[in-house]
Amino acid sequence: MMPCHDDQNDEKAQAPGQVERASVRQLQMRVAELGEGFEVARALPTRHKRMVGPWCFLDHLGPADLSAGNGLHIGAHPHTCLQTFTWMMQGEILHRDSLGHEQIIRPGQVNIMTAGRGICHTEDSLGRDGLLHTAQLWIALPEGAHDIPPDFQHHAELPTFQVGDSEVTLLAGSFGDLTSPVRVHSGLVALDLVSDKGGDIRLDLQPGFEYAVLPCQGRVGINGTPVDHKHFAFSGAGFDHLLINLGADGRCLLIGGTPFASPVHMWWNFVAHSRDDINQAYLDWQAHADRFGQVVHASQRLEAPRPPWMAPAG
Numbered sequence: 001m002m003p004c005h006d007d008q009n010d011e012k013a014q015a016p017g018q019v020e021r022a023s024v025r026q027l028q029m030r031v032a033e034l035g036e037g038f039e040v041a042r043a044l045p046t047r048h049k050r051m052v053g054p055w056c057f058l059d060h061l062g063p064a065d066l067s068a069g070n071g072l073h074i075g076a077h078p079h080t081c082l083q084t085f086t087w088m089m090q091g092e093i094l095h096r097d098s099l100g101h102e103q104i105i106r107p108g109q110v111n112i113m114t115a116g117r118g119i120c121h122t123e124d125s126l127g128r129d130g131l132l133h134t135a136q137l138w139i140a141l142p143e144g145a146h147d148i149p150p151d152f153q154h155h156a157e158l159p160t161f162q163v164g165d166s167e168v169t170l171l172a173g174s175f176g177d178l179t180s181p182v183r184v185h186s187g188l189v190a191l192d193l194v195s196d197k198g199g200d201i202r203l204d205l206q207p208g209f210e211y212a213v214l215p216c217q218g219r220v221g222i223n224g225t226p227v228d229h230k231h232f233a234f235s236g237a238g239f240d241h242l243l244i245n246l247g248a249d250g251r252c253l254l255i256g257g258t259p260f261a262s263p264v265h266m267w268w269n270f271v272a273h274s275r276d277d278i279n280q281a282y283l284d285w286q287a288h289a290d291r292f293g294q295v296v297h298a299s300q301r302l303e304a305p306r307p308p309w310m311a312p313a314g
């Protein structure tokens, strides 16, 4: 949902194929503006970290007071070579896409939209008051699946389990004996962890995965160390467990996955495995090509910024 400018200048920060082992560190998120005055905390991509497994984008929005403005309204924009993954914690968002889907997503639910070769969509918060609290992530598609047909799925029911007084929801991938119904294309996991009274949650990890923990509410710590304000925790591959410390009313998101062999290319709302594919996606969107379809919306269709490495038009 969230237009992303990423000029690749920071690509050298993480060398292709480099796998970080067995360390937990805290990385600063950056503040980004979204729609009409909505601020989000962006964990991925930043110059500190481009991807965590296949997860290449992570925005945390809210809790934001909807009565302060006109709500969140994002006009038609395209995606390629990724899945958008929306996890709703408070409030409601209406999704519309070029395949004809119209779906309200509510707290505790996941929307997963597969862009593949191309799709476009719009998003609107519903209601004039109350709180909007959501995490929006992108999952890069592996090279062999970069141009699969677009798809959209809504999941109202997800597997949950208790750890002491805390509740864990399996959003994507597998954990223990549980498997999420969310369809993905590479090895990954996502968990929501929430606790009324607070407590420690010991999670078994897959040593081949790298992981990130994003605090969403209250106090969150990792292995006894509190995560700083506007930071998230990153763990390289090689761990077999992690202890998550939640304060009262604490909540966090854990994502993980097999490290990508090399970072994907990202420009605006496009992901690709080559700059040529980014260039083509840009040209096709600007030319209203069929690959993205159409969705009617009150807001203007978003124009793609021209990749700076492309030769000037004309």
Ligand code: MN
Pocket (backbone or CB within 6 Å): 001, 002, 003, 077, 079, 084, 121, 269
């Ligand atoms: Mn989008």
